[in-house]
Amino acid sequence: MAKDGTMRGGARVGSGRKSKALTEKIGSGLAASVIELPEPEEISGEDVPPVKEFLKAAQKSGIDLCAEDVFKSTFLWLKERGCDRLVNTQLIEQYAxxxxxxxxCETCISEYGFLAKHPTTGAAITSPYVTMSQNYLKQVNQCWYQIYQIVKENCSVEYGGANPHDDLMEHLLSARKRS
Incomplete structure (x- = not known):
């Protein structure tokens, strides 16, 4: 409790002993608990669930969203590792x-530059796209760490190697080619 009587502070999120990955536990002979989900009664033949419309929406700038591609590649990556049912679809959508x-934002920075004109004084200021880009990249990383932690803790096969998060620069470069 703080001096002013409020209940601030406390343990930080993510602090404490780090858990080992499931593959490490199995490899070292430790007991490992895995989430066992019941098999669905009806199995449909689709690889990826239908992509929501907001991930495909037309943009005012004319730049195509790559959210649909990111969603599909992330979901297929999870499916290859058997973790597609463990990760909430909304988290994958948020990541995409x-x-x-x-x-x-990065495309706009390339097009308009790092500087902008202040609306009232006319002085040079940092482009708002730079700040937005930093915020989105932080959000991307937070979402990916949540997804990757679920895979790490529940995947009994090798989960390393190429993953959708490594393809961020590829999406950026392909967006520049299209515009």
Whole structure:
């Protein structure tokens, strides 16, 4: 309790002993608990669930959103590792949308530059796209760490190697080619 009587502070999120990955536990002979989900009664033949319309929406700038591609590649990556049912679809959608917004901001920075004109004084200021880009990249990383932690703790096969998060620069470069 703080001096003013409020209950501030406390343990930080993510502090404490770090858990080992499931593959490390199995490899070292430790007991490992895995979330066992019941098999669905009806199995449909689709690889990726239908992509929501907001991930495909037309943009005012004319730049295509890459959110649909990111969503599909992330979901297929999770499916290959058997973790597609463990990660909430909304988290994947949030990750995909954040990546596409980051790509949009970076494209605008390339087009308009790092500086902007202050609306009242006319002096040079930092472009608002730079700040937005930094915020979206932070959100992208936070979403990816949540997804990757679920995979790390529940995947019994090798989960390393190429992953959708490594393709961020590829999405950025392909967006510049299209515009």
């Amino acid at each position: 949308m954040s990546v596409s917004r980051w790509v949009q």
